[in-house]
Amino acid sequence: MEEVKKIKTACRSCHGGCGVIAHVKDGRVIKVEGDPESPISHGSMCTKGLAITQLAYHPDRIIHPMKKVNGKWKRITWDEALDTISEKFEEVIKEHGAESIVVGQGTGRDYESHLYRFANLLGTPNVLTAGHMCYVSRVGATLITCGNLPVCDYDTGPECIVMWACNPQWTNPDEYKGEGFWRAYKKGSKLIVIDPRKGFLAKKADLWLQLRPGTDAALAFGFFNVIIDEGLYDKEFVKNYINGWEEFKERVREYPLERVEEITWVKKELIAQAAQIYATTKPACINWGVPTEQTLNCTDCTRLLTGLMAATGNLDLPGGNVFFVAPPLRTVSQFSRHKDLPTEQRDKRLGGDQYKLASRVALITPKAAWDAILTGNPYPLKAGLLCGTNPVATRANAREAYEALEKLEFLAVIDFFLTPTAELADIFLPAGTWLEQNHVADNWKRHGYAIARQKAAEIGEAWQDHKIFMELGKKMGQEWWNTVEDALDYLLEPSGLTWEEFKKKGYLKGDQVYRKYEHKGFSTPTGKVELYSTILEKWGRDPLPRYTEIPESPVSTPELLKKYPYILNAGLRTPTFFHSANRMIPWLREIRPDPIVEIHPDTAKTHDITEGDWVYIESPRGRIKQRARLNTGVDPRVVVAEHGWWYPEIKDPGHGWDISNINLLTDNSYESTDPVMGATSLRVLLCNISPCEDQ
Ligand SMILES: Nc1nc2c(c(=O)[nH]1)N[C@H]1C(S)=C(S)[C@@H](COP(=O)(O)OP(=O)(O)OC[C@H]3O[C@@H](n4cnc5c(=O)[nH]c(N)nc54)[C@H](O)[C@@H]3O)O[C@H]1N2
Ligand SMILES: Nc1nc2c(c(=O)[nH]1)N[C@H]1C(S)=C(S)[C@@H](COP(=O)(O)OP(=O)(O)OC[C@H]3O[C@@H](n4cnc5c(=O)[nH]c(N)nc54)[C@H](O)[C@@H]3O)O[C@H]1N2
Numbered sequence: 213m214e215e216v217k218k219i220k221t222a223c224r225s226c227h228g229g230c231g232v233i234a235h236v237k238d239g240r241v242i243k244v245e246g247d248p249e250s251p252i253s254h255g256s257m258c259t260k261g262l263a264i265t266q267l268a269y270h271p272d273r274i275i276h277p278m279k280k281v282n283g284k285w286k287r288i289t290w291d292e293a294l295d296t297i298s299e300k301f302e303e304v305i306k307e308h309g310a311e312s313i314v315v316g317q318g319t320g321r322d323y324e325s326h327l328y329r330f331a332n333l334l335g336t337p338n339v340l341t342a343g344h345m346c347y348v349s350r351v352g353a354t355l356i357t358c359g360n361l362p363v364c365d366y367d368t369g370p371e372c373i374v375m376w377a378c379n380p381q382w383t384n385p386d387e388y389k390g391e392g393f394w395r396a397y398k399k400g401s402k403l404i405v406i407d408p409r410k411g412f413l414a415k416k417a418d419l420w421l422q423l424r425p426g427t428d429a430a431l432a433f434g435f436f437n438v439i440i441d442e443g444l445y446d447k448e449f450v451k452n453y454i455n456g457w458e459e460f461k462e463r464v465r466e467y468p469l470e471r472v473e474e475i476t477w478v479k480k481e482l483i484a485q486a487a488q489i490y491a492t493t494k495p496a497c498i499n500w501g502v503p504t505e506q507t508l509n510c511t512d513c514t515r516l517l518t519g520l521m522a523a524t525g526n527l528d529l530p531g532g533n534v535f536f537v538a539p540p541l542r543t544v545s546q547f548s549r550h551k552d553l554p555t556e557q558r559d560k561r562l563g564g565d566q567y568k569l570a571s572r573v574a575l576i577t578p579k580a581a582w583d584a585i586l587t588g589n590p591y592p593l594k595a596g597l598l599c600g601t602n603p604v605a606t607r608a609n610a611r612e613a614y615e616a617l618e619k620l621e622f623l624a625v626i627d628f629f630l631t632p633t634a635e636l637a638d639i640f641l642p643a644g645t646w647l648e649q650n651h652v653a654d655n656w657k658r659h660g661y662a663i664a665r666q667k668a669a670e671i672g673e674a675w676q677d678h679k680i681f682m683e684l685g686k687k688m689g690q691e692w693w694n695t696v697e698d699a700l701d702y703l704l705e706p707s708g709l710t711w712e713e714f715k716k717k718g719y720l721k722g723d724q725v726y727r728k729y730e731h732k733g734f735s736t737p738t739g740k741v742e743l744y745s746t747i748l749e750k751w752g753r754d755p756l757p758r759y760t761e762i763p764e765s766p767v768s769t770p771e772l773l774k775k776y777p778y779i780l781n782a783g784l785r786t787p788t789f790f791h792s793a794n795r796m797i798p799w800l801r802e803i804r805p806d807p808i809v810e811i812h813p814d815t816a817k818t819h820d821i822t823e824g825d826w827v828y829i830e831s832p833r834g835r836i837k838q839r840a841r842l843n844t845g846v847d848p849r850v851v852v853a854e855h856g857w858w859y860p861e862i863k864d865p866g867h868g869w870d871i872s873n874i875n876l877l878t879d880n881s882y883e884s885t886d887p888v889m890g891a892t893s894l895r896v897l898l899c900n901i902s903p904c905e906d907q
């Protein structure tokens with residue numbers, strides 16, 4: 213019997229980053245605990261991270277490659293699996309061109325450097341991610357507005373925090389951790405929460421603005437009204453560093469506070485008070501969350517919030533919204549060799565002519581992919597490789613996603629489990645969890661850190677995703693390194709460290725410098741914060757942001773209200789699940805056994821719905837069921853539902869993907885998407901509710 217070894221590593225059961233000490237005995241991880249020395253998490257961990265041992269050693273986890281033969285899964289070797297994929301891809305390239313292969317992933321998972329390198333060297337411009345409506349859309353919109361993504365500088369201590377559509381205590385998204393926010397808040401910072409639902413933070417807040425879902429861009433105009441009328445903006449900054457302030461002011465006049473109140477449902481006095489506090493408390497930061505991106509206002513809303521940070525003089529100064537300096541590593545973009553994708557291939561990117569911002573950040577939208585598969589327009593997609601994504605549960609108009617993936621001639625999926633999406637594949641490749649990886653983690657984030665994620669165990673024949681892309685790439689004649697660690701040496705080279713040295717160090721932090729614009733301006737065409745965007749103008753778009761009414765709403769489609777009288781706010785996260793993941797993990801499922809739809813008690817009463825009832829939720833596109841929870845913290849005109857539900861315990865290949873999956877109700881029509889990014893209206897649509905006849 214071996215002694216227990218303690219290995220320092222980094223979690224990635226969400227967007228990741230918390231420091232972990234893994235306890236390993238006889239080659240098996242027996243428990244994990246928070247690492248008090250982590251600069252990100254200081255010893256804290258959440259339920260999902262702590263449950264990793266139940267995920268990694270789950271009896272249903274697939275830990276060897278498989279191929280589907282006559283509708284049944286059969287175990288095969290890695291060699292056979294990779295040969296099958298590469299032969300099929302070669303065949304498609306020969307007959308249709310590399311663009312007929314779609315390579316896809318879901319949310320950020322630390323392997324985009326490798327996935328993109330594989331796609332670029334393959335020659336396909338068609339990389340499908342969640343980025344059109346999550347995070348990358350924010351990065352894209354800030355790149356064209358102020359040259360980089362501004363992030364709250366929690367460690368330096370903002371005096372005022374505006375929590376704008378974010379719930380970091382539960383979600384720890386991207387570069388943020390609830391723990392970092394909490395430390396700043398506990399020092400006495402003011403808190404303004406902008407959220408249609410009264411959650412933990414809304415209860416703590418100095419001010420809570422309960423807006424109508426999807427109207428954030430209009431609310432931002434409300435803030436600007438007050439800030440301009442009362443002269444609360446930073447005059448020097450505006451004069452020197454904002455492009456198009458005068459034109460922008462004209463646009464703001466189109467949104468007087470009375471109109472903003474009508475659109476957003478937030479009382480104008482409350483908007484004024486919030487704007488005054490934000491603009492006059494220094495330093496202040498806005499912590500934005502993903503709901504601001506998940507409507508057709510995605511790009512404009514991000515641009516408006518960036519504008520608020522800039523106009524109030526809170527950009528890139530301690531305690532404000534800052535551009536963190538990354539440690540000296542090769543960037544994801546350099547590693548991915550984006551420049552090596554030939555121009556003629558780039559020009560073939562699906563939807564690239566329409567969604568120019570999405571194309572600029574090198575991704576396609578799911579709708580463009582499904583259309584190419586289902587209609588062959590503008591050319592057919594024939595084969596796909598999906599890694600760490602479950603579009604059948606997580607993309608708008610899930611039925612279309614299902615039909616498209618079912619129709620794809622050849623599909624390979626890389627995952628831990630046979631999800632409803634993986635069941636549609638021809639080849640299944642078993643990925644290693646974060647316990648089974650060596651990686652320079654968090655290098656895609658913009659918080660100024662890179663963290664060592666060290667392998668604590670090997671399980672079955674699973675390979676970490678990075679190795680899968682490397683080995684498949686090599687089979688196809690691409691230039692890669694011998695081992696995963698050799699590639700990490702290359703990533704780390706500018707820092708002067710090897711992987712072996714870096715992992716002993718644990719992490720690297722960039723040397724932070726503030727107010728960089730004073731020396732080099734902003735990385736935009738005018739060198740200023742472009743509230744008037746010269747890039748959008750060049751694309752023939754409105755150079756100024758605006759609020760566009762949600763296409764399916766009480767205002768846009770009043771006739772639909774008779775049948776679908778409520779706004780469905782679809783996508784409430786829970787601390788236990790990560791989108792469609794973790795439903796099979798006993799510790800986590802026990803906490804939340806069923807999908808929950810939150811309904812105001814008055815609304816529930818009109819439908820004879822009581823706490824715990826199974827409820828049908830219906831939109832013009834379909835019907836599913838979830839269990840009612842009565843909540844006075846949601847508006848009686850709004851219902852709030854969870855997303856990502858399927859039932860691993862249902863053993864047929866569909867695994868109940870269409871029972872409680874909210875994305876059977878969401879829309880992905882072109883009219884409902886952001887015109888340059890392609891973001892879909894995942895969060896805001898109309899619905900009706902009724903009690904299920906069988907409970
Ligand atoms: N209605 C509605 N829909 C939404 C949202 C919403 O708010 N409302 N949110 C959207 C957002 S923001 C996003 S980002 C998307 C997310 O969409 P996805 O990324 O597609 O969703 P997940 O369920 O997280 O990912 C699915 C799979 O990744 C696997 N996985 C986890 N880690 C790894 C790994 O390291 N390697 C590999 N190979 N596989 C792994 C899991 O087992 C799981 O099956 O969902 C979106 N869908
Ligand atoms: N446990 C867990 N953690 C996760 C995920 C998960 O599925 N589970 N998903 C991960 C992913 S990929 C992402 S993108 C992040 C997202 O994490 P966040 O950015 O925190 O986003 P959400 O939790 O979706 O929503 C945040 C808050 O916005 C509110 N909200 C909903 N609609 C609107 C709206 O229209 N306007 C405004 N102002 N507020 C609104 C919600 O009520 C919620 O309180 O979380 C990540 N972390």
Ligand code: SF4
Pocket residue numbers: 223224225226227228229230253256257258259260261262384
């Ligand atoms: S917050 Fe994310 S990184 Fe931290 S322990 Fe939880 S799942 Fe892991």
Ligand SMILES: [Mo]
Pocket residue numbers: 319342346347502
């Ligand atoms: Mo996301």
